Amino acid sequence: MATGTGNGGDSGGGLRIGFAGTPEFAARILDALIAGDAAPVVVYTQPDRPFGRGRKRQPSPVKRLATAQGIPVRQPASLRGEEAAETLAEWRLDVLVVAAYGLILPQSILDVPRLGCINVHPSLLPRWRGAAPVERTILAGDREAGVCIMRMTRGLDSGPVYLTRRTAVGPDEDAPALEARLAELGGAALLDCLAALPEAAAPTPQAEAGLTYAEKLTREEAALDFSASAAAEVRRVRAFAGRQGAFAYSGDVRVNVLAASAEDRPAEAESATPGTIVSADRRGIRVACGDGVLVLNTVRLSVGKGRPLSAADAANGYAALFRPGTQLSPEPAT
Missing domain, CATH: 3.40.50.170 (Formyl transferase, N-terminal domain)
Known part of the structure; x- marks a missing residue:
């Protein structure tokens, strides 16, 4: 042999x-x-x-x-x-x-x-x-x-x-x-x-x-679509986890999402436009979707040291990016 x-x-x-x-x-x-x-x-x-x-x-x-x-x-x-x-x-x-x-x-x-x-x-x-x-x-x-x-x-x-x-x-x-x-x-x-x-x-x-x-995955497919269901976007995050990650922008800062979960929308966020951050704390950064809420658990930002950050660290260290009411989008603001 x-x-x-x-x-x-x-x-x-x-x-x-x-x-x-x-x-x-x-x-x-x-x-x-x-x-x-x-x-x-x-x-x-x-x-x-x-x-x-x-x-x-x-x-x-x-x-x-x-x-x-x-x-x-x-x-x-x-x-x-x-x-x-x-x-x-x-x-x-x-x-x-x-x-x-x-x-x-x-x-x-x-x-x-x-x-x-x-x-x-x-x-x-x-x-x-x-x-x-x-x-x-x-x-x-x-x-x-x-x-x-x-x-x-x-x-x-x-x-x-x-x-x-x-x-x-x-x-x-x-x-x-x-x-x-x-x-x-x-x-x-x-x-x-x-x-x-x-x-x-x-x-x-x-x-x-x-x-x-x-088909080969494209960059466009990695962009989070908050008009879809939170469950579908969790699958997107899981599918792109071995690459740069599914992403969205807060202003001009790219937010690569490395881990996420889905939850039902809380009553106070029922009228939130898809893509709107409804809360950000140590338990996760919650973003309204067409159906449910996408909870960002681990992210990597295009600013700072580029290391993976827990939701708590991201919300504390970059509070301006994740204030409730902030709109996330698939393209940078400028």
């Missing part, structure tokens, strides 16, 4: 496995392969990208893990063209495992591994094909999430499915927490799938009923 030493040996019960992935979700899947004695003989990940305030180029989480384990890493900017397929073919792969790689795999790449390419996708396909399945699951208020292990085809997440694993979405679970659980679930399912290859039963084609697409 391979142990991630990059010696080019077999892995996963005699299979020569390659891996392609980039972000933390993919790194968790890679870690599961290594821990399950199925370390890949080569890892593909996206090129290093500028990151942080200094914009210094940083390796992906997958590259960091693979390098630490002594697994050879390749970082092509594209997989199109004959050269990319020829380079991959040199590894004599039985299967290529793909998880949140971020690059399109043309048919010339899909045809290289002897048993094809297998994708770990964090949704219950055919629901939420595409780039942001975890966040879309939360935004839509889905009560159930899951992971599918599928054989890759040219279509977007449209290949037949080997295995499906399901799990309930926690009522307060945000995108990073759900993604971490799905990665753990997916890693275990992937090992089960690899153990059954090549004798595994043929994968099951996806149904056409229930097909939805998980």
Whole structure:
């Protein structure tokens, strides 16, 4: 069994496995392969990208893990063209495992591994094909999430499915927490799938009923919509928790909301216009919504040190921003 030493040996019960992935979700899947004695003989990940305030180029989480384990890493900017397929073919792969790689795999790449390419996708396909399945699951208020292990085809997440694993979405679970659980679930399912290859039963084609697409999230979608229900805006906060956060403006100050909850409107706030702060104290900053009140529990401001602040600290330290009657909006005042 391979142990991630990059010696080019077999892995996963005699299979020569390659891996392609980039972000933390993919790194968790890679870690599961290594821990399950199925370390890949080569890892593909996206090129290093500028990151942080200094914009210094940083390796992906997958590259960091693979390098630490002594697994050879390749970082092509594209997989199109004959050269990319020829380079991959040199590894004599039985299967290529793909998880949140971020690059399109043309048919010339899909045809290289002897048993094809297998994708770990964090949704219950055919629901939420595409780039942001975890966040879309939360935004839509889905009560159930899951992971599918599928054989890759040219279509977007449209290949037949080997295995499906399901799990309930926690009522307060945000995108990073759900993604971490799905990665753990997916890693275990992937090992089960690899153990059954090549004798595994043929994968099951996806149904056409229930097909939805998980489009990339946009900045505009992160803006809080106080005309909606407080419950819907809590889902927005949970969905954007792994990013900059759902946001609104108090004057010219951006308020990123990192944690929130929903409450019924108190009687004294029944006539408040959506977006109006109705109270601010140690228990939370309450903002009127179309239905109910959104309680801001943890925020990060574009002023100060940029650290997460509890509602109590925000209300005390920046009282002028959160006075009752102040209107929050999706755009700065000027």
